[in-house]
Each structure stands twice: as C-alpha cells, then as structure tokens.
Amino acid sequence: GDEAFYSDEEEKQADLDSIGNVKSTWENYLAISDQVIALQLSGNIEQARTLLDGESLEKYTALLQAIEAMNEFNVTAAEDSARISKEAYQQSTFLTITIQIITLIITVIACFILFKSIRTPIEELSRVSAAIGSGDLRVNAKIFSEDELGKLSHEYNNTINQMKNLIMQIQHTAQQLAASSQQLSASSELSSNTTQSITENAASVSQKANNQITQIGSMKKEVEEVSDEINETAQIATASAESANSAAQKTEE
DSSP states (O other): OOGOOOOSSHHHHHHHHHHHHHHHHHHHHHHHHHHHHHHHHHHHHHHHHHHHTTTHHHHHHHHHHHHHHHHHHHHHHHHHHHHHHHHHHHHHHHHHHHHHHHHHHHHHHHHHHHHHHHHHHHHHHHHHHHHHHHTOHHHHHHOOOSSHHHHHHHHHHHHHHHHHHHHHHHHHHHHHHHHHHHHHHHHHHHHHHHHHHHHHHHHHHHHHHHHHHHHHHHHHOOOOOHHHHHHHHHHHHHHHHHHHHHHHHHOOO
C-alpha cells in the first residue's frame, strides 16, 4: 500500500497536496488557454494576446512552479526512500550476519554436546571391554541414554551376566566332576583291594585244592593197596574154601 512509499501521514498528505496543486493549476491553465483560443477564433486577437501575455502566462508560470515543487518533493522522497532502503539493507545485512553467527555458535555447541554424548558412552564401553579382557567380570557398563549406544550398553551388561552364569555353571560342574572323580578313585581303590583279596583267596583255595588233590591221590593209592590186599585175601579165602571142599569130599569118600 501507500505505507511502503511514505514514512508518515504528513509526507503522504504533502505529496497529495502537491499533486492536487499541479492538477488545479493545469486545469486553470487549460481554461485560460481555451479562452485564448476562443478569442482568436472570434477575431479578438488583441484580447487574446493580452490574455495570453497576462493571466495565461501567470497560470503557466504557476503550473511550472507546481510541477517543479512536485518534482522537488519527489526527488526528496526518492532520496529518503534510498536512505531508508540503504538503512534497511544495512539492518538486514547486520541481522543476517548476526543470525549466521548465532547459528554457527549453536551448531558448534550442538556438535560439542553430540560429540560428548557419543564419546562418553564409547569410553565407558572401552573401559568395560578392557576389564573383561583382563578377566574382571565384576564391571557393568553405565547407561547414559536410551539411544543406540544405550542399547549397546544394555547388551554389554547382559553378555557379562551370561558369562558370569556360564562360569558359575562351569565351576559347579567342575566341583561335581571332582567329587565324582574322588568317588571313582575310592571305588577303584576298593575294587583293587577287593580284587587283591579275591586273588589271594583264589590262590589259597587253589593251594587247598592242590592239597586235597594230593591227599585224594594218596588215599586212592591206599585204597588200591587195600583193594589189592582184599583181593589177595579173597583169593586166599577162595583157595582155602576150595581146599576145605576138597578135604570134605575126600572125607566123605
């Protein structure tokens, strides 16, 4: 609107007044010119010349002055507009530079905060990894956020807990194996003693069996000798019986 071309209402009104003055003086000059032309057409050349040199010239001069005043106002307004535009450009440039500097500062601060927010969890994970590498499973990773690094820290802690549980299971299994090994060792020693005892008993039984076999052999020999003696006795008895029978038969005869 008009506010873009005038600094205030007074300047706007002054411009409108200068335009109105030019318009009115122009209309007056046209009216006088029409009168001059009419007088010339009616043959009143002297009156037309008098009017042209007098009132018409005054109206023309007033018109030129009004136009000059309007031009002067327009030049002043143009200079003011140029000055205002320059000031606005300088302010805009300063504001743009200020915004850029503030944006740069905010960006640097944001990058520093982001770097710190990433660096701290990474350093913590490095510390935990070094402790795990040295065999220390008592450590836990601190959780600084719930982003991807925070989830990774949770996974680290879960892995450490699983390793602890696994080591506890291995230790429990090793203890059970040690106990079983002791039981097996005791059982093996008992079995060895039992086997030795059985071996000794078997040797004793074998010795006794050999002795019995020897005794049985001696008894068999004695039985055979007794049997031979019995056979001899039987033969003698048979011979005696035959001799008795023979003597009896002879007696009967």
